[in-house]
Amino acid sequence: MNLFYKMVWYIVHYLIVVFCRLKVIDADNIPEEGGVILASNHISAIDPPLMGISVRRTAYFMAKKELFNIFIIGFLIKNLNAFPVNRGVFDKNALKKSEEVLENGFALIMFPEGTRSKTKKLGKGKPGIGMLARMAVVPIVPIYIQNSQEFYKLLLTGRR
Numbered sequence: 001m002n003l004f005y006k007m008v009w010y011i012v013h014y015l016i017v018v019f020c021r022l023k024v025i026d027a028d029n030i031p032e033e034g035g036v037i038l039a040s041n042h043i044s045a046i047d048p049p050l051m052g053i054s055v056r057r058t059a060y061f062m063a064k065k066e067l068f069n070i071f072i073i074g075f076l077i078k079n080l081n082a083f084p085v086n087r088g089v090f091d092k093n094a095l096k097k098s099e100e101v102l103e104n105g106f107a108l109i110m111f112p113e114g115t116r117s118k119t120k121k122l123g124k125g126k127p128g129i130g131m132l133a134r135m136a137v138v139p140i141v142p143i144y145i146q147n148s149q150e151f152y153k154l155l156l157t158g159r160r
Contacts, residue, residue: 004079005079008080009052009053012049012053016050022050022053027055029141030055030107030141031139033105034105034138035101035102035103035106035107035108035136035138036107036108036138036141037107037108037110037129037132037133037138037139037140038051038059038107038109038110038143039111039112039129039140039142039143040109040111040142040145041111041144041145042113044145047111048061048082048109050145051109051143055107057106058081058106058107059107059108059109060083060101060106060107060109061077061080061082061083061108061109062083062094062098062108062110062111063077063082063083063084063085064084064087065084065085067082067084068084083097095128095132098110098132098136099132099136102132102136102138103136110129112129
């Protein structure tokens with residue numbers, strides 16, 4: 001875990017747990033070592049950071065390539081283990097990077113729907129996550145995030 005990642009992880013984890021009373025259930029289902037794909041629903045822009053601070057090991061993320069062009073966001077996500085994916089097409093580089101992350105024993109956070117759900121309901125997954133798991137010979141741990149679309153209200157009310 002690089003120093004920047006570790007520092008941000010501890011600060012944000014503490015703030016979210018204290019102010020939003022983040023509750024992670026059955027985190028022991030996530031293997032402590034070895035490559036693993038963490039596949040989650042995606043209903044809010046805050047989901048990737050919530051996933052990252054909920055996992056007690058170094059995690060990598062795929063992020064749409066457009067985010068890397070936004071000055072501060074691009075800097076942050078690049079230094080917090082995100083790598084770009086060109087959505088809507090077969091992105092050989094993102095697939096190769098994903099396989100490398102998994103083969104090096106890290107967790108890879110993925111959102112199989114490929115984008116945030118506009119209806120707040122689970123959408124149809126994009127092809128590829130199963131192929132990636134098979135190529136890298138790693139398990140897939142399904143994860144469900146609840147109430148993240150209400151994140152900003154949670155900050156103000158302190159509700160879980």
